[in-house]
Amino acid sequence: MSLFVDAFVTSILYAAFFSIAALGLNLVFGVMRIVNLAHGEFLVMGSYLAIALADSYGFNPVVSLAVVVPVFLAIGLLLYFPLVPRLQKSGDPEMSSFILFFGVSYAMEGLAVQLFGVSYQSLQYNLFKPIHVEILGYVMPTAWVVTAAVSVAALALVYFYLYRTGLGLQTRALMINRDEAMANGVNINAVSAIAFGFSIALAASAGVFSSFISYPTSPSIGDTFTLISFAIIIIGALGNPLATVVGAVVFAYAYGYTEIYAANWSSIVPFIILIAVILARPQGLLGRKAREF
Amino acid sequence: MNFRHFFLKDPKRMWPEASMLVAPLAVIFILGPDIYPNQSIFMELAVFIMLADALNIVYGYTGYLPFGFGVFFAVGAYGTAILISHASWQVAPAIIAGACLAALLSLLFTPLLRLSGAYFAISSLAAFEAFYLIFSNTQLTSLTGGPYGISFTQVYNANLDYTAAVVLAIASAIVVLVISKSTFGIALQAIREDRFAVELAGVSSLRYRTYAWLISSFISGIAGGLFGWYQGFFYPEAVFNLTEFSVLVIVFVLFGGKGTVFGPVVGTVILFLVYEILSLTFSNSLLIIFGLLLVVLVLFIPNGIEPLLRKAADLLLYPDGRD
């Protein structure tokens, strides 16, 4: 198996993971025009919950999802009402949200330190049997394949919600033009609250699998996830949840291939691509117009 | 460049506000280290005031939030350090050259100024990360010290550095005051409010933004050089610190009140000291307390404290109430 193909397969799994990691961030930006800097911290909290469930009850991560998703959906809904409507009333919600959610991320990191300590924790591949599977002659951990499968399922669900349900239609209307949507009777608070809850639940679901394929879980790792998610949604297109996938693919492959051919410079490449994309197509690879002039 | 933009409409009206700005800062910086003899706290305060003023020029007056704003600070620090350690420059010219380097870098970013809101914020963040990875790369060790960091302790002089930082922090506050009173500043604000109207009047909004961007990055670069000098030795992570030299500065400016002369200074003084007190007293819950504090601030005082202070002052001095 050539190196090129190996990296191709690993990167596609990594892209799947980061699609679900970044998807929620984009949903919130698209619907509410706010930037959730605490996104990575919600991911980390989801990861801690999954690790606790595996440690205490031996839960398989897929089973843990049945707990994690409702819990974080509820947390998202509960957080929406005190935070977001008030934020929307301020002069510049987009920029105020930076500082609001920076505060939230600070508090959540502190909370994680108090609750879980500062050590690294991770789930082990042997939670799945068999530990490895072979697909097209390529052997990989079952955990990674499951991660990718769950990501695809989550994407399908979000797609279904946005394009096949009434609320989804309202959500898309809100993303395209807030004022017109309001004028046409879209229930902004209901639609936004659900999107916010989904976003948090998506982040936490990514967290369930994060220690398999990305970083060991620790309170300070949230920022890294937020930063990468940002890069991805900008490369794809801000406010277009499904373009996130494109961003994640570009990001993962940029990483994967520079790691092979120029490892010293690999981590810089996604950011250079980001700047290049943003200058050439500021609206993102799949976005609408964003340049001002 | 048309220097008429920088002429003051009415220089005389500046004096009362200038003295209101200089006097309390001078009191803090001169008496502070005597009351609480930890110079480095006040040194950092001076650096943060410079950064807050620099950010205010670009964010407050043009509405552009450069999230990776700290890149100019870091480049200023590195420029200074490299010139001193490799080329044995004197400190003052090295810091100025470092700041010029930061300003030069900002010119490189001017295409980003064409972007709107969040795009600009995030792409500057990407630029920050890219430059961090370049400066810390092992292949550039001979120039930047790479991961080993860079040392120039031979010129270490904490007291002189402190004095310079205090003078320049006050100077940067004055720069903001001058801008706010100049045609240049008024033009910037007009662009922020309604760019199209200004363009119709024949003013190039992009050029004005570029000027603001240049001034802002130059001041950040100075702050970086002074900070680096005070450290004597630093690792890339110490100056390329997104949380401290970008995000905290944004928080300070928003807390004080962006686009005002006094807001960023007052916001920095108060929040920075709160932060330091928390880290000395309740360090275990610092993250939680400070985080929640920010949430409360955004939700309940979204425009910063500067308008509130003005109102409070009015109430205090005119208790019979005026409109």
Next chain:
Amino acid sequence: MGSSSTAASPGASGAKKGRSARNALMAVIVVIVIVVAGAAYFLTRPSGSSQQYITVGTLYASSGSFALSSGYQLAGLKLWINQTNAQGGLMVSSLGKKLPLKLIALDDQSSTTTATTLYTNLITQDHVDILVADFGSTLTAPAVAIAQEHHVLLFDPTASTPGFFTATNPYIVDLSILVSSEWPLVLAHYLISQKSNISRVAILYLNQAFTTAQAQTLDSTLVSAGISPVYYQSTSASSAAEYSTLLQSINATHPQAVLNFGYDTNDIAFYSALSANSMHFNFTFTIYSGLEYSLLHAQTPSGSLNYTYTYASPPDVQYTNVNLGPTTAAFVSNWTSIYGSSPNFNNIAGFNAGLLIGKTIETAGSLNQTAMRQAVNKLSGNTTTLEGPFVINTSTGAQIGMPMDLLQYQPSSSGLKPVVIYPTAVATGTAIYPAPAVVVSSTPLNSPAVVSAESYYSISSSALPASALCLRNDDGIAVSGVNRN
């Protein structure tokens, strides 16, 4: 309150406007003064009166990327302080009495900026007698210039960057760790001695001072012996997927030995990626499988550490002929009886720093910083502690004792056994090379092969995830235990 006057007479609105602006600014000044006064009130603690205590000031990180290691080091230092105080403190001959120790530990949250102000605070506010650096080079760096500026001796337990130690700065001494550029010397000599077996060496290192220094030393030593590494790259990666790609790329060079110089999180990713790819190399080396064995053992796929090589350091290397403090074995059993789990290297480094500080004070006979620096020089070369021989470069303060030997973890019936394999003089066994394949090879797996891999895991795993949490709690220091004193 009734309005006493009608100052707001309608005529004076222009003048009033100017005045109101001025008055508003007056209020701003008032607020600033209040804040400064409040800050001064809060920050000024009553300073310790005439030498009732020896104050030991240090920093630690309760959060951020260095929190874990920093906590380990502080726990070691604290144990030394408690034990010393239990014996009535330290004799200071110039004062003619024994003084108890008082620890002031401030929390820098892994931030170098915060660390700068806190180090200054320890010196200028708390007037500490003994200044001890936080864990590692990053958080020690801000202290170097400050200590020199204030003529306070910086006791450095675990910062190993060679650049900190210069002949012009007498105010720093490295107590518990070999300078990082010297770490891989034994390893390099071993690899050279095995040249006939191991000729293809791959080196992957993290883009950080500590790890880059080691990789560069190893690379240059090997190259000068005629072994040119087949792969030599730096990375800033720390995720399993990224390491997976890096390993695929390393694997393509067909190395016999793969050496990964990273921090704990990188080493976890390294072993996870090895397992993910079902890769096997004859010789693997990481730093943290030795320095933080329990963490790595709990957080990597089962069997990952089998036959892996790492630096041999206490507690795996046990020093018996010590002339200061307990032997390594005595310390380990004491620590285990107190905390319920065995100490790791950074625990020992913190404790060892304490031991040497105590001996320094007793030798100096005073708390004078220069006298203490001279006392440290006197100890150098004739002191052996639980961490090994204490030898510093007396002009720079860099540590050149406390060698980092080479060990291999070899499976035995009672779990993994650390076997020191080089240098021969201290070896407790011989290397098993090539490392027997743990996981069934990377040739396409069919079902029976997978089953056999599983059965291997179920037999050999002594620390499955179920037990991982309790392991961590015993061995990582619970956050509540790192409170300030």
